Amino acid sequence: MSPTEYRIGCDIGGSFTDFILYDASTGAVVTLKVATTPDAPEQGLTAGIDHLARQHAALPTSLKTLIHGTTLVINAILERKGARTALLTTAGFRDVIETRREIRYDIYDIRQIFPTPVIPRNLRIGVAGRIASDGTEIQPPDPCEVKTVLRRLADDGIESVAVCFINSYANPDHERQIAAIAEQAAPFLSLSLSSEVLPEVREFERFSTTALNAYVKQKVDRYLAGVEDALASRGFSVPLYLMQSGGGIVTALTARHSPVRLAESGPVGGVLATRDLARLAGYPDALAFDMGGTTAKACLIRKGEMPVTSHYEVDRVHRFKRGSGTPLAVPTVDLIEIGAGGGSIARIDDLGRLRVGPDSAAADPGPACFGRGGVLPTVTDANLLLGYLDPADFVASGIVLDPNAAYTAVQRSIADPLGIPVLQAAAAIIEIVNESMSQAARIYSAENAGDLSASVMVAFGGGGPLHAVDVARKLKMPRVIVPEAAGVFSALGFLMAAPRYETSRSYPRRLDQITDDMLTGIFDELRLQAEAVVAGAAPGAPQSHSLLADLRYVGQGHQLRVRIEQSERRIIADAFRRDYFDIYGYCCDDINIEIVTLRVEACADLPGPAFRPLSHSDEPAEGERLAWDDAAGAMIPHRTLEFAAIRAPLEGPALVSQRGAVVRIARGCRALRHDRGWLEITMEAGPS
Amino acid sequence: MTTSDVIDPIRLQVIWSRLISVADEIATTLERTAFSLIVRDNKDYACALYDARGVMLAQSSQCTPGQAGSTPTVIAAMLNSYPADVLTEGDVLICNDPWIGAGHAPDVFIAVPVFRHAPSDGVSGGTLAGFACTCAHQADMGGRLGAVDARDVYEEGVIIPVSKLHRGGERNEELYRLLARNVRMSEKVLGDIDAQIAAFRVGARGIRQVMDDFDLKTLTDIADQITARTEDMFRSALRRLPRGRSDAEVFHELRDPDGNRLRIRLSMTVGEGEVHLDFTGTSPQVPMPVNAVLNITRSYCIFPFVATLCPELPMNAGAFSPIVLCVPEGSILNPLYPAPGMYRSLLSYFVVEAVMSALYQIAPDLGMAASGTYPLWIEKFAGTRDDGTEFLSHYNAQGGQGAFRDRDGVSAVVFPGNIATTSVELFELEAPYRVLSRELRQDSGGAGRFRGGLGQDTVMLCLNRTPVQVAFGGGRFAEPAQGREGGLPGAPGVICIRDDQPLTMSGRDMMQYGDIVRFSQPGGGGFGDPRTRAPEAVARDLALGYISAGAAIQVYGAASTETD
Secondary structure, X not given: OOOOOEEEEEEEOOOEEEEEEEEOOOOOEEEEEEEOOOOOHHXXXXXXXHHHHHHOOOHHHHEEEEEEEEOHHHHHHHOOOOOXXXXXXXXXXXXXXXXXXXXXXXXXXXXXXXXXOOOOHHHEEEEOOEEOOOOOEEEOOOHHHHHHHHHHHHHOOOOEEEEEOOOOOOOOHHHHHHHHHHHHHOOOOEEEEHHHHOOOOOHHHHHHXXXXXXXXXXXXXXXXXXXXXXXXXXOOOOOEEEEOOOOOEEEHHHHHHOHHHHOOHHHHHHHHHHHHHHHHOOOOOXXXXXXXXXXXXXXXXXXXXXXXXXXXXXXXXXXXXXOOOEEOOOOEEOEEEEOOOOOEEEEEOOOOOEEEEEEEOOOOOOOHHHOOOOOOOEHHHHHHHOOOOOHHHHHHHOOOOOHHHHHHHHHHHHHHHHOOOHHHHHHHHHHHHHHHHHHHHHHHXXXXXXXXXXXXXXXXXXXXXXXXXXXXXXXXXXXXXXXXOHHHHHHHHHHHOOEEEEEEEEEEEEHHHOOHHHHHHHHHHHHHHHHHHHHHHOOOOOEEEEEEEEEEEOOOOOOEEEEEOOOOHHHHHHHHHHHHHHHHOOOOOOOOEEEEEEEEEEEEOOOOOOOOOOOOOOOOOOEEEEEEEOOOOEEEEEEEEEHHHOOOOEEOOEEEEXXXXXXXXXXXXEEEEOOOOOEEEEOOOOOO | OOOHHHHHXXXXXXXXXXHHHHHHHHHHHHHHHOOOHHHHOOOOEEEEEEEOOOOEEEEOOOOOHHHHOOHHHHHHHHHHHXXXXXXXXXXXXXXXXXXXXXXXXXXXXXXXXEEOOOOOOOOOOOOEEEEEXXXXXXXXXXXXXXXXXXXXXXXXXXXXXXXXXXXXXXXXXXXXXXXXXXXXXXXXXXXXXXXXXXXXXXXXXXXXXXXXXXXXXXXXXXXXXXXXXXHXXXXXXXXXXOOEEXXXXXXXXEEOOOOOEEEEEEEEEEOOOOEEEEOOOOOEOOOOXXXXXXXXXXXXXXXXXXXXXXOOOOOOHHHOOOEEEEOXXXXXXXXXXXXXXXXXXXXXXXXXXXXXXXXXXXOHHHOEOOOOOOOOOEEEEEXXXXXXXXXXXXXXXXXXXXOEOOOOOOOOOOOXXXXXXXXXXXXXXXXXXXXXXXXXXXXXXXXXXXXXXXXXXXXEEEOOOOOEEEEEEOOOOOOOOOOEOOOOOOXXXXXXEOOOOOOOOOEXXXXXXXXEEEEEXXXXXXXXXXXXXXXXXXXXXXXXXXXXXXXXXXXXXXXXXXXX
């Protein structure tokens, strides 16, 4: 028998901290949810680990990996709880992070506002020194000036400094000189160099990303130190790993240098788990669909790969309006977030239209049926009225659902103003929320050249399994998979992530102006950097790496992230044309191709956990209840049963419950439970 | 289905928002494949969908108001030239006639007819379902470079009347050759035209999908319902305005050949759910490229009402009828062929100013001070680099928005148009220039209880051995953005080349190696007496350097400029 080897995945979310304990020797999986402790998130984390250690005595000695995702970075930015931070920049450019791109994110909104920069103008200081766009030095920095400025900042209580020089993507020398001076003159200042955080062209994106990095760096540093201390004091000698927004895991040491890469670490878990589950089920193309209390998220996996973007933004003034936030241009999972969740509020707008979300009743006051003072109708209220939710399923979590309150709320706010019966109003709420999720997913999929009709949907989160079939039908998706433990699916995904790190450098040049040797030189350098980081996280593990290039036709502004086989110009050009054709349906043979950014992604090859069924329930608990059927336009009987009790193929209409989620299998759909745990639903004829 | 009657509004709403999302898909594809900086980075484009009669159904969420307001007439003109029975699958229509479209040659409209059933069996078939149309500002359409001093439209580039650019899937090579021979950087321009066409693959598929999903035989009923509901929504929003009449007059610093300042005169009557705007008394058209065709004028007349009363109103044909226009033919806001109009945004944004002024008089809460963001500032640089290659680059950076009754104006923002600024690093890669500085301009925001947004200062150095042609587009050199209710005007605009006298109007010049030019975009006007501004706000502005110590004491009446 192999010795016990535990791995823990831990996702600290807004309300709950989710744990997955995986025993690599047996494949057994245990889940745990504890309340998040927002003021000191390490407390919730250690409480959970203590709880697991009480159940598994061998844990302190047998824990090999702890992988951890956190909302700490995002929260520090949103709540403006970062360090006292200053910005050092090329004289004449201190307003770059304030004047932004100048465009308004909503053409007809003339009163719109933008996020306040995390570094106020009086702490943005211009100094001498200039690099040209081709990287040549025009004017060196003045060490005396820099020394004076840094000392003054340190004296004023500044803790962290972002160093952002114009054109530093082409030549990082000046920024490095500043760092060297700082080490002497103000050793306690924490520095973030734009040429290290994001060595890419476009000053607004690079400066703002670096400013955010500097802003959160100390907080992350202290937090990670706290977690490491807590683990050490409990006798764990396990290294701590962090999930990055782009999908790979890194050591705490690496994470401390580039904390902005942790911003979206939570959602990545669900996407990675989707990727692996879909692959296992035989579907390389999948749509992860995660619907929670306030938002829904969707992410498209093509050919077994998680999409990564560098157009991510945080701190939006309007959460769901693109452009209303601040760019955080590091590799980030490319998903969409939609203001549609169980708590989304339905209302009739000024123009007489039924709207659902993005406002949410959240947990407080919650949906009207929670009886905590909420009087506005939500998606959950509609689901309850339509019979999709069973009040009995909520008893365990201490919530008594009140259908009368839901009825009154829908009647007053929706049915009466529209002049329609309450049940139809509830059905309309579900129709609108499903429509808005599917529309957002459709546009997002078009942007990413996805073919939804050939993809499988993997639905998780509290609301995903309930809405999945309707949304999949709207998207013409033939199949839906609902995993076991849909509620803690994201934490499971952490265990599936391998140590991975991406390095990049902007190298704006036409392909015909460089040689293969120049390309190889840069790629080698990037590869060595990336491999060193991964080796830190997985000493001795075999590694693989991918070369990537952001390419476009000369004169274009949007670049494609193209995976390339070899650092040869001809091969690069072919790969670009092939991908371009794939996405846009044509390509230009007579226009030169140019490089924007070169990237290398190194990855350690470590096996992740296999899927196994959690447990089998022998409890038949099969029954029947009335629930709404769209095609009939009426309440009709639905079979009800436990997820774990499904043995035989199941025909809709049926409602399947698991802990924290209900799977709705509409009429015309058929569901099969796979022997490794998940439920696979196939659509037949769409709604009439 | 028995419930179809009651669920109808929901069904309409679903179809409707689906159509808007199709327009958005087209926009995204266009932006990602475009070559010209002005489309891809500055986002100067619009996309819209129509039914078979040319009635507009939906427009993309990202677009410029001027172009979007012009697309209805384009499809009407296209149907006039090519009625439904001579359109086939694979046709691509093109037009950039300023009087049909958006008032200047670079705004090229391309539309495709969408057929519901493709002819699968060789028989010409399929019913015309509607049109998808995009308008994109092309990098160049020929004519004199940056003809800031054009006297007629012939100087402003090639005009393509409504034509078929593709016939049944075949490229009309004559037209392509004609364009290639007449425009600068033709590779880029034709690449962008191809990008526009490619974007329709997405659009046509999207329209057909919507029709299939909802089992629609035509889009006509949907168009009528969408139009009617939008019109209802708009009229009920307009009913929130007090009925009444007001007059406004806006003087522009540009002067006609007789030396009179250009004047926009407006008489506004708010009626029952509609507004009449009468521009009688507005200056006659001028032999300068600032005349704004009726389409543009209409767009910027509708904009202030939507923006202040119902910013969520979906834009389609129904938004047009409640605003009744009377614009004298042959005036600067409804010029006749062949009046030039390349730089119409030097003037057209002031239509918003006139409407906002009139609106302020009857609904003072909706008022705002004048903005330094109009006219739009765009500088064009063209020439031959030292290595012999050609370049044609734009640099745009904008001034400050006027203050509101209850809020400061935004600094450095585009308004009322909507295009993004140029990245300094990208500009330095494209043009042989070095930007020496680009910062907010201290004291440029008009002082007030609420302060106008700040303008900016950009200084750049020419690094090309051969002289560079520059077309300078900007303004408010003599007429700064005025304040309201005691608010002071913003700082005026300045363009200063070498140590020469500052320009008094937009114009062209050559820059030599080592020449320096300074652009100072104007600030927005303030709202209310500056001495009533909250002392904390004055202290913050001083600490952040938005205002100088002198201004804090003298203009805002701060007791001292000590900060803590």
